[in-house]
Amino acid sequence: MKILILGAGVTGSSVAEALASEENDIVVIDLKEELLLSLKERFDIATVTGNAAHPSVLEQAGIHHTDIVIAVTDSDETNMLACLIIKALYSRPKTIARVRAIDYLTHPHLFSPQGIPVDFVISPEQIVMESIRNLIDFPGVLHISNFVGGLVRLFSVKVVENGFLTGKKIIALKERFTDGYIRVAAIFRQGLPIVVDGQVVIQTDDEVFFVAPHKEVRQVLKELNKLEPPLKRIIIAGGGHVGKRLALALENDHHVKIIEKDPLRARKIANDLKKTIVLLGDCADETLLLDEGIEGTDLFCAITNNDGVNIISASLAKNLGARKTICLINHVAYSKLLPNTGIDVVVLPNQETLGSILKHVRRGDVQQVSSLCGGTAEAIEAIAHRGNGVNSVVGRQVNAINLPEGVVLGALIRNKQVMPIHHDTVFEENDHVVMFAIDKKLVASIEKTFQPI
């Protein structure tokens, strides 16, 4: 597939990285040549320097043969305008645009063929905000993402010493939970996936992924003794897009404080937020944290743009007595530093963003993709179609389809109902299937299985 990426920023480069390793032809356009040069050095891609909304630049990048355009420049307006121009002049490519401003997002009909013809609008800050919000709603989980419009949730917990899960075989768990509805999707041991079968014994410090209907998540966590007391007093470090949205979403039923170091930005968010206490200062300032009662704080969310600041302030907060810390990290490499810092949960915004873009790039009828564990694993939601391919899953039993080893069936949703999965369950037309691939390379075979034609 030929893919054109507009913008070589953080998102643009990680999309390029993810897609370049999947046999796609990638062209990246950006104004800054030095960004493009460093991208070119690392990956097998082509680049064009110039304004991403100019037709001449687009043509130079081969817009005529492009299948998908992903507009992720820093400017909402450039992204939207580029999509408009591409539809008007070249009409062929599917367009995906990143739009941040809530002002635009509150008018969904704006992005219609009559308005600005963007096929898929993505809003990474919103996605990141929602995933942090989920972590706050379900204290104790390390990761949680929604599938099939929120009907099914994939979540992971860390196994503690002498906990409920320690030393259990997976087969024993299956007896414990409502049969067929709740499944163990994967286990990561020391950061590496292990193949799940009934005989695997869960050990301390494993990260166990479950797939469960959304209503059951709380129950499951309770049975695992994982549901911690609710997080009420929250300090957010960083008043950027994500921080502000998070505060806005939480301020009505939590005590939220937000620390921002830029006076102008602090003033602005103070005017936009009604109940949140906006503090001007450095989020790694020990005195400020102590003054604001860090030891009585349930959750410290370090979500500035700077990974270093996030790691330092989150571990400082943990040290000073914050019950729990969440840390946002853009560079996946840094996540390896974290086990020694005491930071509880790491959020990788690139993965979240990547997932929201990837689902539109996937070939089969794929509804959603979640990148997990630093991008090595993926969770996929696909729709089963009859089609005429020999690989079609419709009409076949679960144990008759040849999913490769390392792909686990997580959940089956038929007519918006979560169905139990047994060995003899037969797939039907329009079934939504949630799968977990412990290695990204297995994704291609899943796509093939669910390709409509």
Added chain:
Amino acid sequence: MTAILTIVHIFGVVTMGFSGLMLTCFLTASIAKDGAQHAFWLATAITFLVGLLMYLPTLRMKKKVSRKAGFLLVAVSWSLISVFCTLPILFYFPQLSFIDAYFEVVSGLTTTGATIFSGLDDLPMSINLWRHELAWVGGMGIIVFAVAILPILGIGGMQLYKAEAPGTIKESELPPRIAQTAKALWQTYALITVVCLISLRLAGMSWFDALCHAFSTMSLGGFSTHDKNIGFFDSVPIEIVLIVFQLLAAMNFASHYLTLKKRSLKPYLKDMEARALLLLILVSCALVTLVLWQAGTYPDFLTTLRYSTFNLVSIATDSGFASENFDSWPIFVPMWMLFLSCIAVSSGSTGGGIRMIRTIILMKQARLELFKFIHPAAIKSVRIGDHVIPNDIVTSVMGFIFLYFISIVVLIFALLISGLDFISAFSAIIACFNNAGPGLNLVGPTSNYSVLTDFQTMVCIFAMLLGRVQIFSIVILFVPEFWKK
């Protein structure tokens, strides 16, 4: 020089306008044959001629009014036009001193409602009409003043006016041009006055009394055609009608305008000042009624409720009607009423004092300061509803309130030094400064301001003018920088 001539030109127009107003009283006098025809005829002629003399020679001076000239114009119009307005009264009562006549007129134009006349019931009809017309025009003037003049002077500009009534005044909702806004508010004012007139007639007043009282109710003036004020009528329906219309007049007229235009009550709900005003009045009525009931001032509860409610609303809204001698009530009650008169009315209404919006802003600012003791690093703004009040507006509000208190203290001392007792001096200044009307003791509801010496009367006149033009526009004339080229 051209600036002065421009002021003279505009002032000429205003003067001729007032001669037209005198003409209506002349017609009334002629029809009623009340003996004041001569006085009004002479006054109308003189006022018109002087106005014409100022208007014609300066015809070419139609320059835009500069800010400085604007301040001057405000001070000059309020104080000098009052001189012309004394003419009919002086011609009719040759023995009356100019100071007293001037007090009466300023009291009308500033909608204060304090009087030096006794024997109101026996005054010629036309003179009584004149007093009430002055109050009504004064009330109208204040609305225009707030919408049209203050912004030109840049006292916070239109932003201040808008900031003073956040939630109500949205740029998109009021007409875009100042002149249109002023017109819309005038029409609203006139319309409600007509409704008030009809309601008072239905409640049992004569047409003439109803007209006069509608004028002084909607302007929150407080003049009456009777010495015993509203007590003369001794009628519950009249008191209820007056309570309702005084409360309406104490609200922002922009809210009334929007309500009429949209035919929905939503503007009132969004009007934070109106909500605060009603709540404050309700709580105060309950409190005052209980105090009076406990003190056994009146034999039964309903009578207590009736008198406390009417007199409290009347003083709190700065109108200054009285149906009972509240001077003889336990001192807490009249003091509380005077306190309310300082803060209760809305911006954009015809009342005076600090105005509710400034009170709210100041209280929120005080809370913010306390909040900052606990969270020194916090960034927070004063917020009213969804609106954030910019810091410079908060500062100008604090500046206003400081000037307000300083002015009151200085004026009280001026009365004390002239030998007046404390309660009279204190209540007279508070009542005049807030344009409420009756004070306590010597200047209480059963007495009037004619007992004051000329010096004391002048102090009270100054207090009324200062309070009416929101202090700044007069005080600025005493700042040396103002007169430097």
